[in-house]
Amino acid sequence: MKYLAALSALVGMSTAHAIVKKIVVDGNVYPGYDPRYDIDWKQKRIEWGFSSKAAAQGIGPAQNMSSPDMACRFAPVQPPALIAVARAGANVTYSWGAYYQSHMGPVITYMGKLASPTQDPTTVDFFKIYEDGYDTKTHEFGSQRLYANNMTGTVQIPSNLKAGDYIMRHELVALHYAKKEMGPEFYISCLNVKVLGDGTAEPKKEDLVRFPGAYKPDDPYLAFDLHHHENKYIVPGPKLFQAEFNAPKGDRPIVKETGVGSGATWEAYKAIKNLGDFVSESVVTNDDKLNPGGGGCIWEPGQAESTAVCTPINGGHDMVKSPTNARGQFDVKKGQQPKPARKLRRSFTG
Numbered sequence: 001m002k003y004l005a006a007l008s009a010l011v012g013m014s015t016a017h018a019i020v021k022k023i024v025v026d027g028n029v030y031p032g033y034d035p036r037y038d039i040d041w042k043q044k045r046i047e048w049g050f051s052s053k054a055a056a057q058g059i060g061p062a063q064n065m066s067s068p069d070m071a072c073r074f075a076p077v078q079p080p081a082l083i084a085v086a087r088a089g090a091n092v093t094y095s096w097g098a099y100y101q102s103h104m105g106p107v108i109t110y111m112g113k114l115a116s117p118t119q120d121p122t123t124v125d126f127f128k129i130y131e132d133g134y135d136t137k138t139h140e141f142g143s144q145r146l147y148a149n150n151m152t153g154t155v156q157i158p159s160n161l162k163a164g165d166y167i168m169r170h171e172l173v174a175l176h177y178a179k180k181e182m183g184p185e186f187y188i189s190c191l192n193v194k195v196l197g198d199g200t201a202e203p204k205k206e207d208l209v210r211f212p213g214a215y216k217p218d219d220p221y222l223a224f225d226l227h228h229h230e231n232k233y234i235v236p237g238p239k240l241f242q243a244e245f246n247a248p249k250g251d252r253p254i255v256k257e258t259g260v261g262s263g264a265t266w267e268a269y270k271a272i273k274n275l276g277d278f279v280s281e282s283v284v285t286n287d288d289k290l291n292p293g294g295g296g297c298i299w300e301p302g303q304a305e306s307t308a309v310c311t312p313i314n315g316g317h318d319m320v321k322s323p324t325n326a327r328g329q330f331d332v333k334k335g336q337q338p339k340p341a342r343k344l345r346r347s348f349t350g
């Protein structure tokens, strides 16, 4: 751990959290935006960038549901230098970097028509094209299916969607601190994509939402207690946009520029990025091993929601560590909960 801590300081990382590493849009492979390095190294990406390096340091989640951060993570965001191209009906496959197993919740994707590729995402009307919520039989969330699939998930662009410039807002919602004020965590990736085809489908007024605005702290499914096995879960946001999801038509688009570089600069960039990824992956993997299911609460009701007591589940990565915290695998499916280490009435950072 000492070695990792030193390495971590070396590459200027703070808390390890999640960013997308790679996105395949209609067969073309694009590197994900890395706020830790891509600003300094002037990399061209299809994802919206974070304007402030300070905001990017933690590569953490958006947490304030009334903030413009809810659109694309750390506002004000920067329009991407590249635009992906996809046929209507094509797949978009996201591969996320290291992610904590404890960060359970739905996986959701929205699209929004852009008047121009630089339109401020907080002014975009978004419609939901994909959601993977909670399976009440297996008690598994979309994030757990994603985790089981090497953090790689596929979203299909509706095959009858009207052609044009769109923004795609993909997010992992983590509910491990859900009842806490600003407890739900939103890991958001926004990218621009030009959709091709002769489709005519457009969302209706009731399909459209804006960020911030679409989510409210009093939504019971954003204050959902992961560990009390509710028998119903409705994914936050509007209902799914009703569209067709058939195979794309025509030839796959060829793109000239994907953001993959070449030469010495690219090699140097890759070396530092690989080191950063290695550090964050090691930290997350080790923490998950040492503190299975760690980093979350079993909530005991208080007199008011805000005074509910969090019983930490093992000592998670962002918990006050308890002396003996490796208590066996936390199994959400079977509802086996390890004996709580201790109770905390204070809040802690997520």
Ligand SMILES: *[C@@H]1O[C@H](CO)[C@@H](O)[C@H](O)[C@H]1NC(C)=O
Pocket: 064, 065, 066, 067, 068
């Ligand atoms: C949340 O965001 C709103 C809108 O930007 C802001 O007014 C408020 O101060 C923020 N709250 C916190 C706790 O940061």
Ligand SMILES: *[C@@H]1O[C@H](CO)[C@@H](O)[C@H](O)[C@H]1NC(C)=O
Pocket: 089, 090, 091, 154, 247, 248
């Ligand atoms: C899209 O992905 C699904 C599985 O996730 C696969 O069955 C389908 O063949 C893919 N479509 C294309 C056009 O690659």
Ligand SMILES: *[C@@H]1O[C@H](CO)[C@@H](O)[C@H](O)[C@H]1NC(C)=O
Pocket: 021, 022, 095, 096, 097, 150, 152
């Ligand atoms: C998991 O995904 C990463 C990219 O995020 C890739 O490098 C690795 O090969 C994948 N592992 C497996 C077993 O598919």
